[in-house]
Amino acid sequence: xxxxxxxxxxxxxxxxxxxxxxSHEIIRHPRLTSDAVRLLTWQLSLPTHAxxxxxxTAQRARIGGCAFTxxxxxxxxxxxxxxxxxxxxxxxxVTQQLVSSTPLTSDEAAVLFARSPLxxxxxxxxxxxxxxxxxxxxGQPTTPVTDGYPDEYLREDTSHLPAEPAESVEAVEAVEAVEAVEAVEAVxxxxxxxxxxxxxxxxxHLEDARALVGALPLLSPALRHIPPGMRDELARLAAxxxxxxxxSADVHEHVLRGLPGTGTPVHRPGGLVRYLLRDVPPRTLxxxxxxxxxxxxxxxRLEGTRECSGPHTQPMLFRPLADETLCAECAPAxxxxxxxxxAPAxxxxxxxxSLPDTDGVHTPS
Numbered sequence: 504x505x506x507x508x509x510x511x512x513x514x515x516x517x518x519x520x521x522x523x524x525x526s527h528e529i530i531r532h533p534r535l536t537s538d539a540v541r542l543l544t545w546q547l548s549l550p551t552h553a554x555x556x557x558x559x560t561a562q563r564a565r566i567g568g569c570a571f572t573x574x575x576x577x578x579x580x581x582x583x584x585x586x587x588x589x590x591x592x593x594x595x596x597v598t599q600q601l602v603s604s605t606p607l608t609s610d611e612a613a614v615l616f617a618r619s620p621l622x623x624x625x626x627x628x629x630x631x632x633x634x635x636x637x638x639x640x641x642g643q644p645t646t647p648v649t650d651g652y653p654d655e656y657l658r659e660d661t662s663h664l665p666a667e668p669a670e671s672v673e674a675v676e677a678v679e680a681v682e683a684v685e686a687v688e689a690v691x692x693x694x695x696x697x698x699x700x701x702x703x704x705x706x707x708h709l710e711d712a713r714a715l716v717g718a719l720p721l722l723s724p725a726l727r728h729i730p731p732g733m734r735d736e737l738a739r740l741a742a743x744x745x746x747x748x749x750x751s752a753d754v755h756e757h758v759l760r761g762l763p764g765t766g767t768p769v770h771r772p773g774g775l776v777r778y779l780l781r782d783v784p785p786r787t788l789x790x791x792x793x794x795x796x797x798x799x800x801x802x803x804r805l806e807g808t809r810e811c812s813g814p815h816t817q818p819m820l821f822r823p824l825a826d827e828t829l830c831a832e833c834a835p836a837x838x839x840x841x842x843x844x845x846a847p848a849x850x851x852x853x854x855x856x857s858l859p860d861t862d863g864v865h866t867p868s
Contacts, residue, residue, distance in 0.1 A: 523544070523547060523548040525547065526605070528605075529543060529583075529604065534580075535578070536570075536573065538564075539574035539575075539578050541564055542561065542564065543578060543584075545564060547602060557571070561574075582608065583604075583605075583607075584600065584601070584603075585607065586598065586600050586601070587599050599616060603615075708746055709742045711742075712740075712745055713738040715745075716738045719737075719755075719776065722758065725762055725763075725769040725772055726762075726769075727772075728772055729773045730773050733773040737780065740781065741754055744780065744783050749783075757779060758779055758780075761778075761779040805820065809821060811830040812829060812833075
């Protein structure tokens, strides 16, 4: 057996001042942690008139919140700390804490509490702080309801709520029509003349129609339970839409528009799709708006100019004053007015005017 070779030498000097005497039962207590022992010894080392609370001691000793709660609980369980709350003068509540160097029972602590005087209130109580008489509530006292649903709106706090039904008029009519058709077929009535029992002849788009019908369960959860025996009939109906010029996307969009709102169960999805594909509307191509000519933006220097319509080798820009289309070089020169002069003298009666001769030449007098 190997022996421990560690040897500890202890050297102790008795202090001459600022010391406290503690029992070995406190320092070596088996059920007290180091934080509890430090709290207890710290409180016992304080002067008699000191009023330092346990929480203040824990802050000065740098003991955390959880460790302080655990240490205080251990001291209460072992009887080193006792605590009570009483109402003193003026209606104020006071917390009394008793710390002892030896464990005490509750009765022994109560005797020591009774010997300590209560703190007195030197200031008079203000009339505004006196509790006012309570007004009783109207009616008889009732017990709280233990069943039913709460009155609060739980949408913000509850997850995975069922979707609210948003049924449209067309969806309700479609469901009612499907139920009516199923009821007619239940009594073995003949199918309509427009759709014989064997269905229309196979068209060139039958394979595409079968792929279209096979993709219906992927569009909505309401179409996941289409009976396999109805897929050939639905494929022939979808082929009529493709023969009329509609695309697969148009058929899927038409089926989705006819489904009921979220939360409304579809009991016969196959009958609903058959009702929606029964009538084939004519295809209308969307009319595109005419393209607007792009406006050429001129620079700031050329704004307000116009191209001359006269004969120029290269385009000639000028800045018109009004609505003219020719520049100053191509515009005709304005007619010059005659220079102003003295007014002619009036003709006298003695002056004769020669008549034109046979040759048509005017001869002045």
